[in-house]
Amino acid sequence: MGHPRRSRPGAEAEAAIDPHGVGGIPSRGILLLLVVGVCLLAALIVAVTAWQDRGRRLEAARSEAETLARVLKEQTEGVLRPIDFVLLGIAESLRRGPALGPHDPTFEDSLRRLLENLPAVRALFVIAPDGLVVQNSAGETPISDVSDRDYFRAHLGVSDHGFFVGKPHFGRLIDFWFIGLSRRVETFDGEFAGVVAAALDVRYFERFYEELALGAQDVITLATTDGVLAARKPPAEGRVGQPLVPGTGQSMLERSLAHSPVGNFESVSVIDGVARIFGYRTLPDHPLVVLVGLSRDRVLAGWYRGIAGATAATTATFALAGLLLWLAMRHARREAAVRTRAIEAARLAALGRLTSGVAHDFNNLLQAMNAALHLLGKRTRDDPRATEIVQQGLVSLERGGSLVTRLLAVARPLEASIEALDVNAFLAGMAVLLRNAAAPAAHIELQLAQGVEPCLADSAHLEAAILNLVANARDAVASADRRRRGSVRISTSNCEQPVVTHDGRSLDPRKFICITISDDGIGMPPEVRRRAIEAFFTTKGRRGTGLGLAQVQTFLRESGGDMQIESEAGIGTSVHLYLPRAFAGMDAGAGGGAGAGLADPV
Numbered sequence: 143m144g145h146p147r148r149s150r151p152g153a154e155a156e157a158a159i160d161p162h163g164v165g166g167i168p169s170r171g172i173l174l175l176l177v178v179g180v181c182l183l184a185a186l187i188v189a190v191t192a193w194q195d196r197g198r199r200l201e202a203a204r205s206e207a208e209t210l211a212r213v214l215k216e217q218t219e220g221v222l223r224p225i226d227f228v229l230l231g232i233a234e235s236l237r238r239g240p241a242l243g244p245h246d247p248t249f250e251d252s253l254r255r256l257l258e259n260l261p262a263v264r265a266l267f268v269i270a271p272d273g274l275v276v277q278n279s280a281g282e283t284p285i286s287d288v289s290d291r292d293y294f295r296a297h298l299g300v301s302d303h304g305f306f307v308g309k310p311h312f313g314r315l316i317d318f319w320f321i322g323l324s325r326r327v328e329t330f331d332g333e334f335a336g337v338v339a340a341a342l343d344v345r346y347f348e349r350f351y352e353e354l355a356l357g358a359q360d361v362i363t364l365a366t367t368d369g370v371l372a373a374r375k376p377p378a379e380g381r382v383g384q385p386l387v388p389g390t391g392q393s394m395l396e397r398s399l400a401h402s403p404v405g406n407f408e409s410v411s412v413i414d415g416v417a418r419i420f421g422y423r424t425l426p427d428h429p430l431v432v433l434v435g436l437s438r439d440r441v442l443a444g445w446y447r448g449i450a451g452a453t454a455a456t457t458a459t460f461a462l463a464g465l466l467l468w469l470a471m472r473h474a475r476r477e478a479a480v481r482t483r484a485i486e487a488a489r490l491a492a493l494g495r496l497t498s499g500v501a502h503d504f505n506n507l508l509q510a511m512n513a514a515l516h517l518l519g520k521r522t523r524d525d526p527r528a529t530e531i532v533q534q535g536l537v538s539l540e541r542g543g544s545l546v547t548r549l550l551a552v553a554r555p556l557e558a559s560i561e562a563l564d565v566n567a568f569l570a571g572m573a574v575l576l577r578n579a580a581a582p583a584a585h586i587e588l589q590l591a592q593g594v595e596p597c598l599a600d601s602a603h604l605e606a607a608i609l610n611l612v613a614n615a616r617d618a619v620a621s622a623d624r625r626r627r628g629s630v631r632i633s634t635s636n637c638e639q640p641v642v643t644h645d646g647r648s649l650d651p652r653k654f655i656c657i658t659i660s661d662d663g664i665g666m667p668p669e670v671r672r673r674a675i676e677a678f679f680t681t682k683g684r685r686g687t688g689l690g691l692a693q694v695q696t697f698l699r700e701s702g703g704d705m706q707i708e709s710e711a712g713i714g715t716s717v718h719l720y721l722p723r724a725f726a727g728m729d730a731g732a733g734g735g736a737g738a739g740l741a742d743p744v
Contacts, residue, residue: 177467181460188452195527196445200419203441204406207421207434210354212404214362214432215423217350221262222323222428224578225340226305228256228266229325232338236268236327244276253279259574262346264320268327269294269337276336286314293322294337307428310344310372310383319344319382321372344373344382351375359416359437367429369396378413387412395422395433403431411435444527451528455518455535462511512536559600560701562724565634565657566590572605579612580630583620584661586612589633597655597721599701604721607694608632611659611717614690617682618663618715631660641720643704654703655723660716666709674707694719 232253236242242249253266257279260266268277273289288294293308308322320341327336344364351362352375364373369386371378386393394409403424410417418435425431515535522528569576569588576586612630619628635658637651666674673679675691691707694717698705702722709715 174467177463181463184456184459188456192445192449192452195448196442199441199445203419203436203438204421207419207436208404208406208423209421210362211421211423211432211434214351214434215425218347218364218430218432219425219428220578221342221346222305222307222425223581225260225263225323225342226325227582228260229305229323229338229340232256232266232268233325233327236335236338237330242277245281246277249277250279250281253277260340262342263340264316264318264343265341267339267341269339271334271336280316288314291322293324293339297324297326297337298334305427307430309366309370312383313341316341319372347373348375348377357437357440359418359440361411361416361418361433361435363433363435365395365431365433367399367424367431369393372430374413381413395420395431398422399424399431408438444525447525448527451518451522451525452531454522455515455528455531458514458518459511459535462514559602560598561601562596563599563601563604564594564596565655565721566594568601568604569608569632569634569657572608575605575609576612576630576632579609580616582627583616584628584630587629587631589631591633591635594634594636595655596724598724599703599721600697603697603701607697607719608657608659610690610694611719615659615661615663615715618661618665621664629662631658633658633660636723637720641704641706641718643706643720647704649704649720653723654720657719657721658716659719660714662714665711665713665715666707667711671707671709674709675705691717 256266257263266279267275269288270276273287273294275286275288291308291311293306296306296308297303303326306322306324308324310319310321312319320343322339323342324337324339326334327338329335347364351373354362354375356362356375362375363371363386365371365386369392371381371384371386373382386395394407398405398407399422403426404422406419406421408417408419416435417438419438419441420433420435422431422433515532519529519532522532569590573586573588576588580586612632615630616628619630635656637649637654637656639651641649641651641654641656643649670681675695678692691705695705698719698721703720705720706718707715708718
């Protein structure tokens with residue numbers, strides 16, 4: 143047998159200084175590569191998540207811009223529709239009535255009365271076949287020749303051009319920009335007898351757009367489909383009536399309209415140089431388009447703040463990871479020096495002490511990282527995305543002290559004024575508005591019961607809810623196959639019978655008043671009625687959002703009330719709105735509003 147090989151001096155030290163690591167701990171190079179790799183992976187996760195978040199925010203902005211453009215398109219159509227009815231009535235009265243002399247006082251006075259119900263119109267006037275204004279709601283003015291205007295020339299030689307919407311013009315007698323709206327006047331023989339026109343004040347739209355709660359850099363534009371600016375919020379001084387793009391260039395809007403009447407695009411405004419995300423929608427029957435632009439900087443402001451928070455959190459994590467690496471290597475070197483002067487047992491004991499020390503220091507690091515993340519969370523609590531990053535970091539620490547925090551970002555980028563309302567007086571004051579909302583498919587009937595007590599509600603929200611339901615009733619009536627106009631009835635009452643809401647909740651009738659909106663439209667089958675207030679459920683296809691009834695119920699619930707829906711296919715629908723009485727328990731007649739209890743056609 144050979145003699146056992148004796149260990150030479152320093153063998154323990156050589157064994158301790160293993161090129162692959164110390165006591166099973168990876169060498170400095172391997173640890174460095176490991177930490178760098180994990181940090182790069184974390185950075186990649188942050189970058190990919192941030193990029194996806196950015197894309198979601200931009201997509202949400204495009205959807206928001208298109209939705210607002212659709213709403214404003216419907217508002218514009220609602221402005222034009224009654225004007226068309228008025229012009230049609232004037233043209234018919236001129237055809238049937240006796241010939242009038244220039245500036246007939248009685249006729250011009252009737253024009254002024256018609257203007258009272260057309261807030262967007264500055265003037266109504268009649269143009270003779272030779273192009274001279276012969277009747278004017280503004281009274282007798284100097285003779286004006288408008289034979290060169292498009293709203294006059296459009297009807298020359300045309301037997302039935304219909305309702306014409308022209309380009310923006312600057313008034314010759316009155317200092318304002320307007321869009322000419324006109325209809326042809328004919329004799330009983332079909333001969334051209336002139337034009338009846340309305341001057342639609344573009345400032346009406348600018349004032350309306352100004353009232354919308356948009357950002358300072360957001361913009362709303364009304365333009366013609368061939369790219370001429372009509373109205374804008376904020377106003378563009380000197381640009382009304384001019385092309386959106388000066389010169390012969392084609393605007394981005396015109397290029398987009400060539401592909402689709404509805405859509406979105408991104409562009410930098412030639413008016414103020416702001417980069418925006420635009421949504422647009424044309425009016426199907428008129429050469430107008432509504433354009434909504436949301437500032438790109440505002441849309442991504444929350445994203446920029448989230449990036450700053452994520453960068454700070456990631457940098458802190460990388461710094462702590464580097465500190466952990468340095469401490470681990472320091473302890474490894476320290477224990478290696480001890481083990482070179484000890485026997486194998488001492489080396490093993492030293493390894494145990496090293497492992498214990500590393501674990502202890504690692505735990506301290508975890509506590510430091512935990513404190514740092516909590517401090518960071520307090521500084522970024524207003525930023526949902528940065529808060530999510532911090533929370534994910536805390537979860538990772540709880541799972542074992544990983545060096546990398548896995549970041550999973552979630553993108554997401556009306557205060558009510560409750561008062562006592564006399565619902566009868568409130569509805570009576572909305573009569574004209576309700577009539578316009580129901581036209582032309584239906585007429586409104588008000589049945590206001592006597593002695594209805596005041597209710598507690600926000601007047602603006604209540605008005606919006608009622609208009610929403612009237613619009614639904616109008617659409618239901620319009621969808622029915624009928625030759626006569628439908629009916630939408632609005633009634634009020636004090637609740638006296640037990641009330642069961644749409645979702646089966648019971649209400650104490652002594653504490654509520656009721657507003658009922660009924661129609662004789664197509665009604666709803668049971669399966670549709672059950673889902674009627676479900677958010678995003680709609681039977682109107684692309685024309686509906688499925689949010690109307692859901693928003694009405696939300697308003698009622700926040701007001702302390704609720705709703706009930708009764709409907710039968712082919713018969714009609716009734717929606718009952720229950721609002722809390724302002725003075726529950728008072729005598730029946732104490733809070734009664736206006737109304738005789740009989741049907742009052744509006």
